[in-house]
Each structure stands twice: as structure tokens, then as C-alpha cells.
Amino acid sequence: MTEFVVEVNNLSRSFGKTNALDSVDFTASRGKVYGLVGANGAGKTTLIKHLLGLLRAKSGTVKIFGEDPVRNPEGVLKRIGYLSEDRDIPDWMSIDELMRYTGAFHSAWDQGYATELLDTFSLDPEKKIKTLSRGMRAQVALISAVAHRPDLLILDEPSSGLDAVVRKDILNAVVRTISEEGRTVIFSSHLLEEVERLSDHVTMIHQGKITLDSSLEIINSNHHCSSIRFADLQSSPPSLEGVAKISGEGRFFSVVHQGSMDAFQNSVKKIGGEILKSRHATLEEIFVSRVGRPDIGELSQLKENTK
Amino acid sequence: MRSPSQALAWSAFSLSWPALLTQIAGVVSVIFLIDLALGPGEDTLALFKAADFALLVGLTLIYSLALHKSHNIVRTRSSVGFPYRAEFSLPVSTRTLLLTPLLFFCALTQIAIFVPGLIVNLLYFNTELSVIPISFIVFQFTILTLMLSWWTENGVASIAGWLLVLTLYLNGLLIPEFNRIEGTWVFIAANPADYFVALIFTAALLLITYFGVKQQRSGEGLIEFGKGVFNTTEQGIIRERLPLPVSTCPTHSSIAAEFWKERQLHGGANALFAGLTGAAVTIAILAFINFTLPRGANTQHESSWAIAVMFYGFICIGLTIYMYGVRYKNGAPNVSLHDRTTPLSTAWLTLIRTGVSLSSTLLAGVVMLIAIRILGPFLIGNFQIMQDHFLDSISIFYGLSILGTLFNVGMLLVAFLTALLLLATFFTWIILYNKPTAIVSAIVAVYIFLWSILLMAIYGDGEAAAYNHAINRVFANHLWILVMLIPASLIVMMKHLLRERVLTQTQMIYLSGIGAVFAGLNFAWLFGTNNYGLLNQDIWIVQLSYLVMQGLLPLLATVLALWTSNRIRHN
Known part of the structure; x- marks a missing residue:
């Protein structure tokens, strides 16, 4: 029996001229929560659709519980809970x-659990789904995804467009699923605080490529956000060790960097700067540093430099 | 695009050009094939009638397809009413919003009738053609049906509108009375002043439509009574509205649950509703025609039972078009993720969905037949004449033994279900891949067109026999390609189904075995009852080809349905 619940190897997918996925490798182990983050159109949903067998792997392989979800949709989907x-x-x-x-x-449908969740969310079972609000609809969809206690729960933007109360409900249900040993959760989200709160492991996708794939613990310990000061005015952002993103001008800069803190400190000292303060970078800062575009100030700076 | 009207026209054109191209190509190809099938001995009048029919069917198809697409541009739950509701929030006058699509559809239908008509006329008939009368008829047909569909969101008011317009039409107030010179496309208006009368009534209806759309834009209706009746295209609405008991979803098996779901959406209640509606509409139209015609004119309408057949055809399309779960969502074809992630094998899903849809069409037919048989004598004056005519048309079954009747009915049923399955699959492919389908159809039509030109250039008018012989040879050779395509595509699709484990090897063997049995029965039927119209043709390839095609079609339709379902599910 394979040790991975999900195994994606060298998966590529294009839609016309757009590369939605480019040689993606991704694995998910039992009992962990995987946060899938990326900008709009990065390829998160395309990856999820491959996991569900809704897209055939044209290049590379996808195995869920050791099986191809296209060849055995019934067997695979029975063990998955999916919230679109x-x-x-x-x-x-x-x-x-x-x-x-x-x-x-x-076969493992737990009606007691479903009823309990319906009561928690104050949903009337007799109501037609089309009469429900967006939030209530999300709650119903979530119950139908989790009440059979799936081995793998896939949530595609579970909080998208929902108010804080419903978001909390959904997250609590996810937490409950996770608390049951051996269950795996993969969820994509734009809300990085949510990902940070729930995930054991974060996978970042940008333009169809995995740009970061590691446990949250390692990501946190590896990324820092530092404020630095120089004695002299800097005409352009300084070149430093492990920089993912640098912003600021003149003598003050804010840097998101990765790797050893000592190495960064040395590189700052070497060019006559000093670190004013340093802390672990938030996931949002890491995300923006990896996939974000330069902001308006940086664009003007770039233009100045190219003149 | 410099103006809202240009933007609206562009949007409508972008959505309908593939369908238009397909229609033009389709009509030309169909007439060419009919010409070949009629053979050298037939007169041109038969081909002319076939061309008439093909042009009308083509026109209706392009019109419905383009209209259907425009209805789905917006997120509307209503099946009647002005479809461009998303544009209500744009800074555009209601006049522009109404007139642009109206004129666009009028132009579209003109192209759809004249382009293939002129090509066919040039190739086969070289007859005179009355541009203004034909153009006027098509224009009136288009603008009136559009206005009737758009002027109100109220289902009851909409039906009343249709009946009013039918009355005006039957009294010659909307389309002038034309005399047609047989064997030509020449129409002469009995009284040219009728054009003006028709235009005055159309203008009045346009004004009503304008006010209707204006009211819809402000969230009101011209007529509030009966709002909400027959107004919706929502899924499952019929089971909600019909006072029938709703069964509970079984929980003991996934197959039973899926079967329950399909029955709720496309099952008995839908069939009952469709059958009764079909019967009601047919009876209403026939009674209306009967009522408005002068006494003694009934005999002209002894074939009006064909109206029932036509409506049944619409019912069949309506009940099977969503068989594969492909529906429009915000203007784009879409298959629900929920349906695609249903934890059931593709083979079971296909079997359940196609089984429910096909049996519903049969049930709807039975309901329609019974309803017409019971109510017809009371409501339609010439019902007996119609019934006799209908019974005449099924006289091929008379004088057969019970076994023979069962065999014939069975084979007809298989042929009917095969045709429905192929039709539903064809529509699904058109919905999913309309541009490639349009391009392929256009290429095929151009190819056929070039062959016709080439053969005409070689043989000319003076050598009719040689020309006919050559054209039959070309047909026979191309038919072989088609015939080879059937087993070849069967092999490819079967391999695909095995590779993707849609069917196991054992299931595939059983399926092929049943397919072979049906092929054998088909051969027996074709020969035994001399239903094979081309037996007398001297080209044996053609005979053999027809046999292979018809024999293997049930198997092909089944495999194609499985293959299509698998493609849709896994994209």
C-alpha cells in the first residue's frame, strides 16, 4: 500500500496556449492538511480537477490512494469529500x-453527524436548496462533503464570498475532520491567514509551477521580514543574500528574505547597512514576495533605473 | 465597436456564426445526398420538394439554435420574456436593446435561406426565384416569433399572444396570400396591398413588444395575471408544479439513488407533462385551424396528424437534449461538477441517464397518443379523416402474424431509440464543440460542392446518363469511407473504453454480442420485409454499405454514448 494519499508526478496541462500546469510534482500524506495557495489562474483548480479525475492527465501521472481517478472514478470518489x-x-x-x-x-455516511451539523448551522432539512442564501448553500455543500468522513477532503476556495460567521463554521468542520486520525485535507484559499492557521504544509503555485512546497514550520523558520537602514542614501535597492522582495527607498528598506539569518546579517553589514528589526515573515508576505507584481512605487523606481 | 448596437450585434454574431456555417453547409450537403439517393430515374420535382423541406428544416434549426444561445447569455430562469436581461443594466436605450437583436435575427434568417438556396438553385434547378416575397415571408416569420417570445414574461399572456397572432395569420393579415408556380421558387402575391396590411399589424405588434420589454426592464409586467406559470427552465420544476406524489430518495444503493435523481429530473412526471402539453398544443392548433377554415376545406387537412408527429419530434429533442447533463450556464456549455463527481462508474451513469431519457420519450409518445385519441373526437371536427389517414400510414403492419408484428415493432423501436441516442449525442457534441463542428461541416460541404462542379464540368448537360452513373460511382466510393468509418470508430472507441476501464472485457464482449445480434436482426428485417429501398440498385457496394451501416448503428450509438459520457466526465 502506498504511503501517499495523493501522488502527482510531472503533471502538465495546457489550455490552448496557456500553460495551466507545468511539470507539477505534488504529494500528500495521511493525516495532514495541505494548503494550496496561488493567485487567480495560477493552476490550483486545474490541479484539484486532476485529483478528482475531472481532467485526464495528458502528461504525467495522478494517483489517489494509489489509483488513477480517471480509470476508477467510483472507487476514488467514494473516499473523497469535495466542496467546489x-x-x-x-x-x-x-x-x-x-x-x-x-x-x-x-457506506460510511454518518447521518447523526449530518443532522448534528444541520442543527449547528440551523438549517431546515425541508428547505429547497435553491431558496438558500450563499452562505447556507456553502454549509449544505460542506455537510454533504464531510458527513461520510472521507479519507481525503478537498476544498476549493471554501471561504470564498462568505461572511466571517460561515467561514468560521466551515473552518470548524474542517478542524473536526482533521482531528480524526489519518484523514487528509487539501484546500485552496486566497485567505492566507486561514491557510496559515490550518495547514501543516503549504504549496504555492504560480503560473502553473510549484514555487514553494514545504511544511509550514520550515517555511516560517526560513523566511524573515527585516527592516534595514543604510548610513548613505541608496540610489537603487541594495543587492542582498536571499532576498525575495525588497521595498523602500533612500536609506530605509523592508526586505522579505529566506535562508539563514546570519548570512543575511553579514550581507547587510558588508554593504554598510544595519538591521533595525527582524521577525518571521507572514505567509502573506512570502506569497506576495513570490508571486506578487512590483507595487507602483517599485515600478517608478524601476523606470528611473532604466533611464 | 463604437456603439451599443454594434456591440450587441457583434455579441450575437460571435455566438451564432458557427451554427450559421453548419446550417449552410448542412443544407447543401443534405440536398446533394438526397439527389444521389434519389438516383437517376427520379424526376427533379422530387428533388425540388426535398430541397424545399431541407431549406425549411435548416432555417428552423439555425433560428432555434441562435435563439437558444441568446437566451442563455443571461442568467435567466424564465423560458419566455426578453432574453438580453444582463444588458438591462447597460447605458443603452430600450429601443436599441430591442431592435438590434431583432434586426440581427432577421438578417441571419435571410442569409440562412438565401445562401444555401442560391447555391442549390445554381447547382440543380436554375429556376426563377422571387426574392421579395421569400424575403418577406422569412422576415415575418422571424420577427413575429421573436416578438411573441420576448414581449412578456408571463406564460399565460404569451400563449394568448401566440393564439392571437395565429388568428391574424390564418386571416391573411400577417403574411399575404401567395400563389406559387410549381417547380419554381416563384411566389406571386394575390394582392400586393396585403404587404402593407401585414406591415401595419407587425408594426403594431412591435410597439406592444417595445412596451413589454420596457416594462420588463423596470421589473414590471404588462400583464400580472398568471405570472410564473410555465415560466421557468429550472431543473426539477415539473415535479414541483405537477400535483403528483414525489417518491423518497432510496438510500440502500447508489444506483437506486442515481436512478431516483434522474427520474425526478427527466422521468415520468416530465414525460407526462411533455405528452399532455404536446397533445394539448396539437389539439389546440388543429381545432383552431379547423375552426377558422371555411366548411368543406377539411379534406385539405387530412394529413394534419403530421402536426402531432412534428410536436412529438420536438418533445423527443427536448427530453433527450440534456441527456448527458450538458447545459448552458452564463452562455457557456457546462456540466455540473456535482454530476461529474458522483461516485458511480461512468457505465452505470450513462445507462441510468440514457435509459431514463429514452424511456421518457416513449412514455411521452404514449401519453400524447392516448390524450389525442380521447380528446380529439370532441375537439377536432375532422378527427376521423385524420385518424384514417394516420392508420393508412401504418398499414405496413397489417396482415402480419403476431410474431411478425412484434419483430417489426421491435426493430422499429430499436431504430427509433438508436436515432434518438445518436441525435442527443450529436446535439451534445454541437453544444460542446460548435466551432470545430461548423468547420468540419463546412469542409465536407465544400468538398461535396467541388465534386459536383467537377462532374458537371466533365459531363455537362448533354450526357445525363453518364453524369448520373459517374455521380453514383462517386457516391458509392464515398459511402464506403463512411461504412469503414463505422467499424473503425467502433474499434477506436471500444479500445478507449477498455483502456479507461469504463467497461471490463467481459462487459465489452457482452455488449459486442448484443450488438451483433441486433445487426443480424436488422439484416433479417431489411431483407425480410423488403424495407431496403435500394435493393434494386445495381451498385452492390451501396447495398452492402447500407446494410453494414444500419446493422451496426445500435452498437455504434451505445458505444458512442459511453465514449461521450467518459469524455465529458474526464474532459
Whole structure:
């Protein structure tokens, strides 16, 4: 039996001239939470669709529980709980009908758990799904994704467009799923605080490529955000060890950097600067440093430099 | 694009040009094939009638397709009413918003009738053609049906509008009475002043439509009564509206649950509703025609049972078009992720979905037939004449033994279901890949066109026999390609299904075995009852080709359905 729940090897996918995924390698182990982050159109949903077998791997391989999700959709999907970004559930059904319908596909369906969640979210089982608000719809979709206690829970932008209360409900349900030993969660999100709060492991995708794939612990210990000062005015941003992003002008700069803190300190000293303060970088800072565009101030600086 | 009207026209054109190209190519190809199938002995009048029919069907198809697309540009839950609702929030006058698509569709249908019509006329008939009358008829047909669909969101008011317009039409107030010279496309208006009368009524209806759309833009309706009846295209609405018991979803098996879901969406309630609606509309139209015609004119309408067949055809398309779960969402074809991630094998999903849809079409047909049979004598004056005519048309079954009747009915049923399955698959492919389909159709039509030109250039008018012989040879040779394509594509698709484990080897063997049995039965049927119209043709390749094609079609349709489902599911 394979040790990985998800194994993606050298997966590439193009849509026309757009490279949605470019030689992606990704693995997920049992009992961990994987946060998938990336800008809009980075390739997160394309990767998730491959995991679900909704897209055939044209180049590379995808294995879920050691099986190809295209060749055995029934076997694979029975063990997955999936919440789609647009909460795609049959809205002509009542909530109760959806619960019964979904339950029929999963031998491990826990009606007690489903009822408990319905009560928690104050959802009336007799209500038609089409009459529900966006938030309630997300709650219903979530219940149908988790009530069979799936081995792998895939959430595509679970918090997108939801208010703080519903977001909290969803996160609590995810936490509960995680707390059950051996279950794996993969979720994509724009809300990096959420990813930081829940994930054991973060995978960053940018323009179809994995730019960062590591445990949150290692990412945190490896990335710092430092404020530095120079005695003299700097005509351009200084060149420093391990810089991912630098902003500021004149004598003061703010730097997001990775690697050893000592090496960075030395490189600052070497060019006549000093570190005023330093802390671990937040995931948002790391994300922006890796996939973000230069801000307006930096663009003007770049233009100045090229003159 | 410098103005809202240009932007609206561009949007409409972008969505409909592939369909237009397909329609033009399709009509030309169909007439060419009919010409070949008719053979050298047939007169040109038969081909002329076939061309008439093909042009009309082509026009109706392009019109419905383009209209269907425009309806789905916006997120509307209503099946009637002005479809460009997303544009209501744009800074554009209601006049522009209404007139631009109206004129666009009028231009589109003119192109759709004249371009293929002129090509066919040039190639086969070289007859005179009355541009203004034909153009006027097509214009009236387009603008009136559009206005009737758009002027109100109210289902009851919409039906009343249709009946009013039908009355005006039957009294010659919307389209002048034309005399047609047989064997030509020459139409002469009995009274040219009728053009003006028709235009005055059309202008009045346009004014009503304008006010109707204006009201819709401000969230009101011209008529509030009965709002919400038959107004929606939502899934599952029929089971909600019909006072029928709704069964509970079974939880003991995933197959039973999926079967329940499909029945709720496309099952008995839909079939009942479709059958009763089809019967009601047919009876209403026939009764109306009967009522408005002078006494003694009934005999002209002894074939009006064909109207029922036509409506049943629409019902079949309506009940099977969403068989694969492809629907439009915000103007783009879409398959629900929920459907695609249903934890059931593709083979089971396909079997359940196609099974429910196909049985619903049969049930709808039975319901429609029974309803017309019961209500017809009370509501339609010439019902007996129609019924006799209908019974005449099925006289091929008379005098057969019970076994023979069962065999014939069975084979017809298989042929009917095969045709439906192929049609549904074809529509699905058109919805999913309309541009490639349009391009391929255009290429095929151009190829056919070039062959016709080449053969005409070689043989000219003086050598009709040689020309006919050559054209039959070309047809036979190309038919072989088609015939070879059927087993070849079967092999490719079957290999794909095995590779992707949609079917196991054992299942594939069973499927092929059943396909072979049906092929054998088809051969027996074709020979045994002399239903094979081309037996007398001296080109044996053609005979053999037809046999292979018809024999293998049920298997091809089944494999194609599985292959299509798998493609849709895994993209």
C-alpha cells in the first residue's frame, strides 16, 4: 500500500496556449492538511480537477490512494469529500433529499453527524436548496462533503464570498475532520491567514509551477521580514543574500528574505547597512514576495533605473 | 465597436456564426445526398420538394439554435420574456436593446435561406426565384416569433399572444396570400396591398413588444395575471408544479439513488407533462385551424396528424437534449461538477441517464397518443379523416402474424431509440464543440460542392446518363469511407473504453454480442420485409454499405454514448 494519499508526478496541462500546469510534482500524506495557495489562474483548480479525475492527465501521472481517478472514478470518489468553489449542488432538491441522495453513495455516511451539523448551522432539512442564501448553500455543500468522513477532503476556495460567521463554521468542520486520525485535507484559499492557521504544509503555485512546497514550520523558520537602514542614501535597492522582495527607498528598506539569518546579517553589514528589526515573515508576505507584481512605487523606481 | 448596437450585434454574431456555417453547409450537403439517393430515374420535382423541406428544416434549426444561445447569455430562469436581461443594466436605450437583436435575427434568417438556396438553385434547378416575397415571408416569420417570445414574461399572456397572432395569420393579415408556380421558387402575391396590411399589424405588434420589454426592464409586467406559470427552465420544476406524489430518495444503493435523481429530473412526471402539453398544443392548433377554415376545406387537412408527429419530434429533442447533463450556464456549455463527481462508474451513469431519457420519450409518445385519441373526437371536427389517414400510414403492419408484428415493432423501436441516442449525442457534441463542428461541416460541404462542379464540368448537360452513373460511382466510393468509418470508430472507441476501464472485457464482449445480434436482426428485417429501398440498385457496394451501416448503428450509438459520457466526465 502506498504511503501517499495523493501522488502527482510531472503533471502538465495546457489550455490552448496557456500553460495551466507545468511539470507539477505534488504529494500528500495521511493525516495532514495541505494548503494550496496561488493567485487567480495560477493552476490550483486545474490541479484539484486532476485529483478528482475531472481532467485526464495528458502528461504525467495522478494517483489517489494509489489509483488513477480517471480509470476508477467510483472507487476514488467514494473516499473523497469535495466542496467546489461555486458550491455546485443540485439546487432542485431539498436539503433532506440531498443528504439522502449523497448518503446512498457512501457506506460510511454518518447521518447523526449530518443532522448534528444541520442543527449547528440551523438549517431546515425541508428547505429547497435553491431558496438558500450563499452562505447556507456553502454549509449544505460542506455537510454533504464531510458527513461520510472521507479519507481525503478537498476544498476549493471554501471561504470564498462568505461572511466571517460561515467561514468560521466551515473552518470548524474542517478542524473536526482533521482531528480524526489519518484523514487528509487539501484546500485552496486566497485567505492566507486561514491557510496559515490550518495547514501543516503549504504549496504555492504560480503560473502553473510549484514555487514553494514545504511544511509550514520550515517555511516560517526560513523566511524573515527585516527592516534595514543604510548610513548613505541608496540610489537603487541594495543587492542582498536571499532576498525575495525588497521595498523602500533612500536609506530605509523592508526586505522579505529566506535562508539563514546570519548570512543575511553579514550581507547587510558588508554593504554598510544595519538591521533595525527582524521577525518571521507572514505567509502573506512570502506569497506576495513570490508571486506578487512590483507595487507602483517599485515600478517608478524601476523606470528611473532604466533611464 | 463604437456603439451599443454594434456591440450587441457583434455579441450575437460571435455566438451564432458557427451554427450559421453548419446550417449552410448542412443544407447543401443534405440536398446533394438526397439527389444521389434519389438516383437517376427520379424526376427533379422530387428533388425540388426535398430541397424545399431541407431549406425549411435548416432555417428552423439555425433560428432555434441562435435563439437558444441568446437566451442563455443571461442568467435567466424564465423560458419566455426578453432574453438580453444582463444588458438591462447597460447605458443603452430600450429601443436599441430591442431592435438590434431583432434586426440581427432577421438578417441571419435571410442569409440562412438565401445562401444555401442560391447555391442549390445554381447547382440543380436554375429556376426563377422571387426574392421579395421569400424575403418577406422569412422576415415575418422571424420577427413575429421573436416578438411573441420576448414581449412578456408571463406564460399565460404569451400563449394568448401566440393564439392571437395565429388568428391574424390564418386571416391573411400577417403574411399575404401567395400563389406559387410549381417547380419554381416563384411566389406571386394575390394582392400586393396585403404587404402593407401585414406591415401595419407587425408594426403594431412591435410597439406592444417595445412596451413589454420596457416594462420588463423596470421589473414590471404588462400583464400580472398568471405570472410564473410555465415560466421557468429550472431543473426539477415539473415535479414541483405537477400535483403528483414525489417518491423518497432510496438510500440502500447508489444506483437506486442515481436512478431516483434522474427520474425526478427527466422521468415520468416530465414525460407526462411533455405528452399532455404536446397533445394539448396539437389539439389546440388543429381545432383552431379547423375552426377558422371555411366548411368543406377539411379534406385539405387530412394529413394534419403530421402536426402531432412534428410536436412529438420536438418533445423527443427536448427530453433527450440534456441527456448527458450538458447545459448552458452564463452562455457557456457546462456540466455540473456535482454530476461529474458522483461516485458511480461512468457505465452505470450513462445507462441510468440514457435509459431514463429514452424511456421518457416513449412514455411521452404514449401519453400524447392516448390524450389525442380521447380528446380529439370532441375537439377536432375532422378527427376521423385524420385518424384514417394516420392508420393508412401504418398499414405496413397489417396482415402480419403476431410474431411478425412484434419483430417489426421491435426493430422499429430499436431504430427509433438508436436515432434518438445518436441525435442527443450529436446535439451534445454541437453544444460542446460548435466551432470545430461548423468547420468540419463546412469542409465536407465544400468538398461535396467541388465534386459536383467537377462532374458537371466533365459531363455537362448533354450526357445525363453518364453524369448520373459517374455521380453514383462517386457516391458509392464515398459511402464506403463512411461504412469503414463505422467499424473503425467502433474499434477506436471500444479500445478507449477498455483502456479507461469504463467497461471490463467481459462487459465489452457482452455488449459486442448484443450488438451483433441486433445487426443480424436488422439484416433479417431489411431483407425480410423488403424495407431496403435500394435493393434494386445495381451498385452492390451501396447495398452492402447500407446494410453494414444500419446493422451496426445500435452498437455504434451505445458505444458512442459511453465514449461521450467518459469524455465529458474526464474532459
